[in-house]
Amino acid sequence: MSPLFHRLLIVGVGLIGGSLGLAAKARGLVEQVVGFGRTEANLKIALERGLIDAYTFDPAEAAQGTDCVLLAVPVQATGPAMQQFLPYLSPGCIVTDAGSVKAPVVATLESLVPDSLPCVAAHPIAGTENAGAGAAFATLFERRLCVLTPTARTNTDALARVRALWEGVGMRVEEMDPAIHDRILAQVSHLPHLIAFSVMNGLLQAFPPSRGNESSIRSERPDTFPLATRPQSDQVDPLVYAGSAFADLTRVAASPVEMWRDICLENRAALLAAISGFEAALTQMKAAVAEGDGQALSVDITRAREERQRLTRLREKE
Amino acid sequence: MSPLFHRLLIVGVGLIGGSLGLAAKARGLVEQVVGFGRTEANLKIALERGLIDAYTFDPAEAAQGTDCVLLAVPVQATGPAMQQFLPYLSPGCIVTDAGSVKAPVVATLESLVPDSLPCVAAHPIAGTENAGAGAAFATLFERRLCVLTPTARTNTDALARVRALWEGVGMRVEEMDPAIHDRILAQVSHLPHLIAFSVMNGLLQAFPPSRGNESSIRSERPDTFPLATRPQSDQVDPLVYAGSAFADLTRVAASPVEMWRDICLENRAALLAAISGFEAALTQMKAAVAEGDGQALSVDITRAREERQRLTRLREKE
Numbered sequence: 001m002s003p004l005f006h007r008l009l010i011v012g013v014g015l016i017g018g019s020l021g022l023a024a025k026a027r028g029l030v031e032q033v034v035g036f037g038r039t040e041a042n043l044k045i046a047l048e049r050g051l052i053d054a055y056t057f058d059p060a061e062a063a064q065g066t067d068c069v070l071l072a073v074p075v076q077a078t079g080p081a082m083q084q085f086l087p088y089l090s091p092g093c094i095v096t097d098a099g100s101v102k103a104p105v106v107a108t109l110e111s112l113v114p115d116s117l118p119c120v121a122a123h124p125i126a127g128t129e130n131a132g133a134g135a136a137f138a139t140l141f142e143r144r145l146c147v148l149t150p151t152a153r154t155n156t157d158a159l160a161r162v163r164a165l166w167e168g169v170g171m172r173v174e175e176m177d178p179a180i181h182d183r184i185l186a187q188v189s190h191l192p193h194l195i196a197f198s199v200m201n202g203l204l205q206a207f208p209p210s211r212g213n214e215s216s217i218r219s220e221r222p223d224t225f226p227l228a229t230r231p232q233s234d235q236v237d238p239l240v241y242a243g244s245a246f247a248d249l250t251r252v253a254a255s256p257v258e259m260w261r262d263i264c265l266e267n268r269a270a271l272l273a274a275i276s277g278f279e280a281a282l283t284q285m286k287a288a289v290a291e292g293d294g295q296a297l298s299v300d301i302t303r304a305r306e307e308r309q310r311l312t313r314l315r316e317k318e
Numbered sequence: 319m320s321p322l323f324h325r326l327l328i329v330g331v332g333l334i335g336g337s338l339g340l341a342a343k344a345r346g347l348v349e350q351v352v353g354f355g356r357t358e359a360n361l362k363i364a365l366e367r368g369l370i371d372a373y374t375f376d377p378a379e380a381a382q383g384t385d386c387v388l389l390a391v392p393v394q395a396t397g398p399a400m401q402q403f404l405p406y407l408s409p410g411c412i413v414t415d416a417g418s419v420k421a422p423v424v425a426t427l428e429s430l431v432p433d434s435l436p437c438v439a440a441h442p443i444a445g446t447e448n449a450g451a452g453a454a455f456a457t458l459f460e461r462r463l464c465v466l467t468p469t470a471r472t473n474t475d476a477l478a479r480v481r482a483l484w485e486g487v488g489m490r491v492e493e494m495d496p497a498i499h500d501r502i503l504a505q506v507s508h509l510p511h512l513i514a515f516s517v518m519n520g521l522l523q524a525f526p527p528s529r530g531n532e533s534s535i536r537s538e539r540p541d542t543f544p545l546a547t548r549p550q551s552d553q554v555d556p557l558v559y560a561g562s563a564f565a566d567l568t569r570v571a572a573s574p575v576e577m578w579r580d581i582c583l584e585n586r587a588a589l590l591a592a593i594s595g596f597e598a599a600l601t602q603m604k605a606a607v608a609e610g611d612g613q614a615l616s617v618d619i620t621r622a623r624e625e626r627q628r629l630t631r632l633r634e635k636e
Contacts, residue, residue: 125559126561127561184559187520187524188556188559188561188564189560189561189563189564191517194604195517195567196563197619197622198622199596199599199622200621200626201602201622202505202595202596202600203595203625205595205598205599206592206595239632241463241502241507242506243443243444243445243507244446245514246506246507247629247633248570249510249513249514250510251563251566251626252567253622253625253626255623257620257623260615261612261619264607264615265607265610265612268608272608275604277520277524278516281515282513282593284516285512285519286512288582289583289590297579297583300516301579302575304517304518305572307518307519307522308447311564311568314558315565
């Protein structure tokens with residue numbers, strides 16, 4: 001089988017870009033992968049780990065011979081990142097991305113990129129809370145879903161090749177309207193991240209680190225306290241008492257700052273709607289707690305539980 | 319080493335009770351484990367899986383020869399469950415529990431149980447979203463934390479034996495004031511569960527299952543849609559697009575209904591305070607999203623991220 005692309009340029013060799021480079025090379029989907037990024041330390045790691053075959057900081061050199069550019073940067077950086085390669089890319093080179101917000105990225109790319117460079121926006125729904133080339137791994141995409149968001153302007157050959165790239169690294173691929181994508185992802189991804197951040201921030205507010213002696217108080221976890229010196233609540237590090245529910249719920253709060261700042265800013269309307277819907281559901285449970293209404297709590301918990309069990313069944317089928 | 323207890327009576331042979339029975343027997347901490355519960359099907363599973371050595375529905379028989387009673391039932395059932403054994407237990411038999419809320423349980427037990435039956439309240443901070451004897455496993459408690467909440471009335475010998483029981487199955491054990499325990503657990507466990515329930519309920523509200531044709535729409539996941547028939551948002555099952563962030567954040571939404579209804583009702587004040595603190599943190603991020611304030615978002619995300627990374631380091635040390 002001949003490769004899909006001769007030279008794939010990955011702009012932003014982080015978890016997503018780096019994992020794609022590794023997986024695409026391993027499966028013979030590309031002949032060569034060139035990395036482009038901001039920090040040489042990260043690109044060196046990418047080169048050492050074999051995620052890329054070479055890297056450069058020169059856009060002209062990066063663009064040379066490239067037949068596919070993957071923009072794997074925070075979504076607000078997609079336009080500026082693209083702009084620097086525009087003068088140098090050869091006609092027919094496919095432009096694609098991996099951003100978690102699609103409508104504004106599609107609009108940006110379609111306004112910026114000439115028809116000679118076919119654009120196909122993509123969102124591989126895969127990831128971990130870890131960032132950078134050091135976090136990349138070849139199996140990241142396997143059996144996960146990738147959403148492509150073509151428009152009336154999208155070149156069908158380019159669409160088929162981008163589909164083949166993500167299918168080639170093990171993803172199921174589906175097409176969807178960019179705005180619908182953004183509304184759904186606001187609910188199932190962007191809101192959960194905001195919640196995870198807010199759980200951590202709410203906890204910091206409730207149990208502020210002690211001033212002056214933070215390190216001694218918060219790093220020590222005595223195995224026991226004599227009765228006379230049992231901890232007072234303002235001396236306690238609540239994270240010591242966190243079980244797996246808390247750890248799992250907040251896992252993605254460790255996600256990269258710029259990436260999530262940009263997603264919040266770019267998917268504003270859908271995210272605000274998702275937050276409001278969640279707030280309404282939480283307010284309803286809060287009222288039931290305040291009123292001691294066990295019946296209402298049972299109804300809410302049962303409904304949530306059944307839907308979550310449906311997710312477990314869906315994931316088992318994948 | 320002689321066993322800690324000759325006969326341990328486990329009232330409620332679910333995930334916690336059943337796992338303790340299995341682990342305590344495996345480590346030789348108890349000679350015999352007797353199960354007591356509401357449904358014979360569950361007790362049969364417990365017997366077949368070796369979580370218990372016998373079971374009965376007769377409180378008098380259950381109490382006979384028992385030198386430790388573990389009440390592993392939803393917290394509001396602790397008092398009623400205890401009451402039925404009171405006429406039959408021999409003086410010196412230790413009464414303990416495994417509830418996630420401590421102050422009301424301690425108050426209930428101390429008002430109900432005579433001094434001849436020493437009470438030691440405990441909260442082994444371990445669990446999964448799964449319930450029942452079928453979900454029990456022997457390593458559930460290993461390296462996790464167990465909080466004991468003794469009071470001035472607590473018998474120190476009984477306290478030492480209950481500590482030895484939980485240490486014996488691999489837990490680190492710590493003592494704490496019941497009210498402080500409840501305030502901390504509201505933050506790191508009870509609030510996260512309410513959030514997980516509310517995420518599922520908010521999503522159901524935003525994407526209601528289609529009426530009449532729910533099964534066909536929501537169980538099918540086509541691999542692709544021709545452009546002409548791309549899904550409209552009200553035909554989409556959002557759970558299909560959920561990644562690991564959503565799955566992990568909502569994992570505990572599948573937790574048992576009665577258990578969580580009771581925790582919500584019994585830890586009302588601390589839980590309401592925790593919800594309010596979280597709501598304030600979320601409101602702050604929501605305002606930053608609405609105002610497009612990237613700087614404020616970066617501050618909130620960075621603070622949350624650093625604290626979550628601290629949790630990762632704490633858990634790696636365990």
